[in-house]
Amino acid sequence: MRFIIGIVLCFSVLAEKKLDFVLAVWRHGARSPMTFSKTSSIGDSFEIWPDGTGQLTENGKEMHRELGRFLRNRYKDFYPFDKEYRRKDIYVRSTDRDRTLLSAVSNLGAFLNVSTPGNVPFPVHTLPTETDNLLRYPNMNCKRFSEILKNKEIQQTAGYKDLDEKYADDFRKMAELLNDTTEYTLDNMWTIFDNVDCHKYNNFSETVPAELLSGPLYERLTKAAGLAMQTLFTDVEGNRRIELSRMQGGVLLGDILEQLRSPLKQYDFDEHVKYLVYSAHDTTLAAALVAMNAQQQNFKQPFYASALLFERYYDDSTKTHSVEIWYKNNNEFTDLTAETCGEKPCSLEQLEQAWLPVIPLNWDAECHHMDPSPEHLQAVQTKSNILAVVLALSWAIFISYFILSKRSSKHPERLALVEQEFSMGVDDKWSNVPASNFVNPSI
Structure with missing residues (x-):
């Protein structure tokens, strides 16, 4: 029941x-x-x-x-x-x-x-x-991701270098079978192995050596192609x-x-x-x-x-x-x-x-799109230097005036007000950049 x-x-x-x-x-x-x-x-x-x-x-x-x-x-x-x-x-x-x-x-x-x-x-x-x-x-x-790929940061890890070494003989064998003089690595092997796969899965395999169409070598190269694609988006170590x-x-x-x-x-x-x-x-x-x-x-x-x-x-x-x-x-x-x-x-x-x-x-922000360019930083620095000189001169003039006036005024709040106005620091333009949340153009 x-x-x-x-x-x-x-x-x-x-x-x-x-x-x-x-x-x-x-x-x-x-x-x-x-x-x-x-x-x-x-x-x-x-x-x-x-x-x-x-x-x-x-x-x-x-x-x-x-x-x-x-x-x-x-x-x-x-x-x-x-x-x-x-x-x-x-x-x-x-x-x-x-x-x-x-x-x-x-x-x-x-x-x-x-x-x-x-x-x-x-x-x-x-x-x-x-x-x-x-x-x-x-x-x-x-921008940031593009820099990572350009600088080949992922390829510099020990795990990636080990993979390159592991498949080096297979890459050399592939090039030899194709009468290809290119030196292939995990980073560029897809440029020719993709052609092999295109021939294989479109039934144009007459010109492709049999070892590259099936068998142990093909399986290892297929595995390497998968790892090469994975390391576009993560390092080998994760x-x-x-x-x-x-x-x-x-x-x-x-x-x-x-x-x-x-x-x-x-x-x-x-x-x-x-x-x-x-x-x-x-x-x-x-x-x-x-x-x-x-x-x-x-x-x-x-x-x-x-x-x-x-x-x-x-x-x-x-x-x-x-x-x-x-x-x-x-x-x-x-x-x-x-x-x-x-x-x-x-x-x-x-x-x-x-x-x-x-x-x-x-x-x-994560792609560093809001980071200032070197040229902009140089321009900001130049303007800051000029502003510093202007502020220094202004302070000198003010102090001179204040001394010469023999402090005729006994109102400390007036001095406090002037100090407040001159102590306003230059805003850090890059510390409060408005959020620019990425909007997916999905629809």
Whole structure:
């Protein structure tokens, strides 16, 4: 009897917990190489890649149709698929790159079961790349972060140097197999290994040596590529993860947290969207994973059409929300909720506490955007020197006048007033800079 009651109670709890909002962040599908290799034997050309570099391929489109079908099946009881597209239910934003825009189109065509994929009845929003501080990572708009990368601070740690040494023979072997004279390290190996992967996953592998397509060497190089991407956003030791994340992936987590608290509403409607999509890149997912402190052991480069899913549930019995976080990376589908939140179920308050260390309160300040330039400092110093001379002369004149007047006035309050006026220090312009809180251009 107790067993039956337990089952009934279990089903009643499950029935009370309902999915009411989903935010998806995904990587584009397979593409052409970012640059055509000129020094290797791979033979990149417009004959193989007719649309040029960094472009979504037919395989890439199909990868996102497959992800779209996966998501349609996962949310079949949540999203109103039985109705025509309604803008109140969905909002899609992409980085301003052909491959991410077309990935969104391909994915949502399958997600909404559009019979003709090219005839897509929904808008995909974007921002110019140079102003997109939400989905483009590493974000070189951050002055401090840009300086860290330029000075190769991450590459100077003992852990990074050990990794470079660990994979040195593999990098040399890769170059040898490709008849490439470039000296590859963890810092630049992706520039050619990316081309290898593009050939592999677009079925143009005839010119790629078999050892670079599968087997132990390929697995080690794949591992190295993942570590190279991870160290864009943290040092190997993890000592600077929080610092760097506050300038990079923590910005995205801050936006996600705000959306989970109060999801976007399309204008004209009172109810929030059911499905919010960010179509982006592997580095976007990598920055988020590092900031979330998830998947950090044996870090893998986010595969084509990989996706982070943030699902918000409403419990009618407690009138509270909880969050689940899932990660689809190639054939792996992993529950990250406990890993990033600390426990499952995860309340919004718990998630906020878990992410709080990496969410910047003032992105401009942490990126040193409000620091004065050397030229400005020199100008301020010059003005300060002039002001000091003027003040000194003023004091000299005042004291002389005061002595010559033989202190004719016996009112000490008059002297106190003059001292007060002259003792007003020059304001430190940089000590009270008004807060310029970073506003995510999310909507």
